[in-house]
Amino acid sequence: MKLILLGAAGSGKGTLAKKITQDFGIPQISTGDLFRAIVKTESELGRKVKSLIDKGILVPDEITFEVLKDRLSQKDCKKGYILDGYPRTLAQAQLLDKLTKVDAVISVNLPFDELERRLVSRRQCAKCGDIDNVNYPGYTGKCRKCGEKLFQRDDDKPEAIKVRLEAYKKNNAPLVGFYGDKVFNVSSAGSPDETYAPVKTFLKKLEEKN
DSSP, X not given: XXXXXXXXXTSSHHHXXXXXXXXHOOOEEEHHHHHHHHXXXXXXXXXXXXXXXXXXXXXXXXXXXXXXXXXXXXXXXXXXXXXXXXXXXHHHHXXXXXXXXXXXXXXXXXXXXXXXXXXXXXXXXXXXXXXXXXXXXXXXXXXXXXXXXEEOOGGGSHHHHHHHHHHHHHHHHHHHHHHGGGEEEEEOSSOHHHHHHHHHHHHHXXXXXX
């Protein structure tokens, strides 16, 4: 299955993608993760991407597409994949459509006030990349997986959050329209398991058809 996850930052689509990967055996491909890997190389492109991400500005389509195209050509994507964080704009969706056809689009929905609350309190592990939140039960400031100290990403700070959410609000409606009846809507207002349950049922039916 070739899937796309649509959803604003903080909607829980990354957590949802991990559950799908575990149950259906297809890789989660996050452009955010790909960009952060490039930033760590400290190359000229890495510095440029970091500057854009820190300000909450979208990386140019041509850069994003080339990075993604290279990733999709790898062996683990032959049976399918989950695109988490791409496409973000109609132009990106049109570019992707020329490269590959997707089977379904999962649109994860949550009110913006809750998105802001989640994002500003989100923390990430510098070592393994795991995400936690200061509002979650048992939060200690250290990674639950590896024990490393957690930090707040620059793009999770209030000014950058507003830029990111406004960009999402502007671009999401055209995307939903572009994919039409391939879109499956789900609310992430409940727990991760509650969000995943209807998605799992939908994907099992889709898998049976294919």
